[in-house]
Amino acid sequence: MPQYKLTYFNLTALGEPIRWAFKIAGVDFEDERIEISDWAAVKKSGRFPQEQIPLLEIDGEVFTQSTAILKYLGKKFDLDVDDAILRFRLDQIFGILDDARIEFRSWFMENDPDKKQNLQQTLVNESIPRYLRQVEEIVAKTDGNFITGSKLTYGDLYVANILGMWLSLSLLQEQKLQDEFPKLATLRNAVVTIPAIKSWIAVRPKTLF
Amino acid sequence: MPQYKLTYFNLTALGEPIRWAFKIAGVDFEDERIEISDWAAVKKSGRFPQEQIPLLEIDGEVFTQSTAILKYLGKKFDLDVDDAILRFRLDQIFGILDDARIEFRSWFMENDPDKKQNLQQTLVNESIPRYLRQVEEIVAKTDGNFITGSKLTYGDLYVANILGMWLSLSLLQEQKLQDEFPKLATLRNAVVTIPAIKSWIAVRPKTLF
Numbered sequence: 001m002p003q004y005k006l007t008y009f010n011l012t013a014l015g016e017p018i019r020w021a022f023k024i025a026g027v028d029f030e031d032e033r034i035e036i037s038d039w040a041a042v043k044k045s046g047r048f049p050q051e052q053i054p055l056l057e058i059d060g061e062v063f064t065q066s067t068a069i070l071k072y073l074g075k076k077f078d079l080d081v082d083d084a085i086l087r088f089r090l091d092q093i094f095g096i097l098d099d100a101r102i103e104f105r106s107w108f109m110e111n112d113p114d115k116k117q118n119l120q121q122t123l124v125n126e127s128i129p130r131y132l133r134q135v136e137e138i139v140a141k142t143d144g145n146f147i148t149g150s151k152l153t154y155g156d157l158y159v160a161n162i163l164g165m166w167l168s169l170s171l172l173q174e175q176k177l178q179d180e181f182p183k184l185a186t187l188r189n190a191v192v193t194i195p196a197i198k199s200w201i202a203v204r205p206k207t208l209f
Numbered sequence: 210m211p212q213y214k215l216t217y218f219n220l221t222a223l224g225e226p227i228r229w230a231f232k233i234a235g236v237d238f239e240d241e242r243i244e245i246s247d248w249a250a251v252k253k254s255g256r257f258p259q260e261q262i263p264l265l266e267i268d269g270e271v272f273t274q275s276t277a278i279l280k281y282l283g284k285k286f287d288l289d290v291d292d293a294i295l296r297f298r299l300d301q302i303f304g305i306l307d308d309a310r311i312e313f314r315s316w317f318m319e320n321d322p323d324k325k326q327n328l329q330q331t332l333v334n335e336s337i338p339r340y341l342r343q344v345e346e347i348v349a350k351t352d353g354n355f356i357t358g359s360k361l362t363y364g365d366l367y368v369a370n371i372l373g374m375w376l377s378l379s380l381l382q383e384q385k386l387q388d389e390f391p392k393l394a395t396l397r398n399a400v401v402t403i404p405a406i407k408s409w410i411a412v413r414p415k416t417l418f
Binding site: 049063066067069071072075076087088092096098102137 | 258259272273274275276277278280281284285293294296297300301303304305307311343346
């Protein structure tokens with residue numbers, strides 16, 4: 001069995017779906033966490049070729065780019081599909097949520113309180129609902145609980161985690177999720193009640209998001 | 210044979226690797242082009258569910274998100290690989306170039322001349338070289354001309370087109386590409402000399418980039 005070591009911030013965000021893939025596969029990994037306040041110094045250490053995390057080491061070989069890592073593990077751990085249209089829908093959802101991430105990041109990094117408040121209003125009232133409508137429509141193409149129907153994929157881990165993150169930051173309200181995006185509410189519930197995920201969430205470090 | 214219709218700006222950018230995939234496969238498609246100045250009005254027409262292009266219609270069914278579309282056609286047209294590590298490298302390169310695209314977009318959309326000049330300096334002198342170093346390192350893992358070695362994939366179309374775009378906008382100099390990123394220079398040359406691509410480039414509409 002290869003030795004896996006994941007290095008990421010002490011946050012859910014881009015690292016958590018990768019952690020979930022390991023949990024679901026029942027594969028041990030070292031879960032190294034770096035505090036945001038330490039990152040500026042740590043990233044210059046030479047350990048991080050692109051000065052970016054998450055970074056996954058497999059028997060010492062270095063893998064970067066969170067989505068690429070998640071998809072790679074998805075393929076290894078049978079959390080993937082081979083059908084061209086279903087794979088397209090997964091890629092399409094990642095594209096939509098990448099667009100969302102860019103806006104989320106602008107809000108998160110903004111230091112001016114007024115500007116941050118404006119960005120938050122746009123995020124909560126316009127952007128997040130628009131992105132979620134797009135993803136809801138794609139998931140609604142199947143009858144099952146997951147994006148591809150009944151088979152859990154890395155895409156479901158990604159979506160469920162982003163929803164959880166937005167909920168925990170009050171960028172999205174649970175009631176709104178239930179009422180306006182019922183397929184996504186069901187998907188999220190189906191993921192976080194998987195026993196391996198449920199027990200991980202109960203014991204994982206408590207973080208801001 | 211399905212009827213394909215691609216709608217995008219009258220630019221290369223995100224649409225061109227998709228056009229190249231059709232050309233290489235020898236599959237006809239309608240190449241609808243919208244001028245940037247018309248887009249604000251056209252996007253509200255109801256034809257664009259997410260008010261975004263590129264948009265691909267296949268027998269009237271609507272596909273969005275450029276990377277997802279390119280990967281989908283790559284899978285259909287045998288411009289894909291199944292090996293997990295090679296697929297990871299493709300995804301990793303898309304992740305890196307997505308980061309680059311965010312900076313490119315900030316520069317392209319900036320209207321203040323001083324700010325634009327500053328963003329351009331950073332792009333030319335720091336960001337583009339840094340991203341290209343990362344991609345060069347990945348491509349250097351194989352001996353062949355392409356990302357996965359000898360097999361052409363959608364990833365090569367994507368990389369070759371971005372390099373061409375940066376060259377045409379003078380964000381990258383041909384000599385610098387040759388000297389500092391020899392694998393990428395070879396990759397680009399191998400793609401643009403494919404007969405189907407070469408003859409398309411000779412006749413395609415002349416655009417800003």
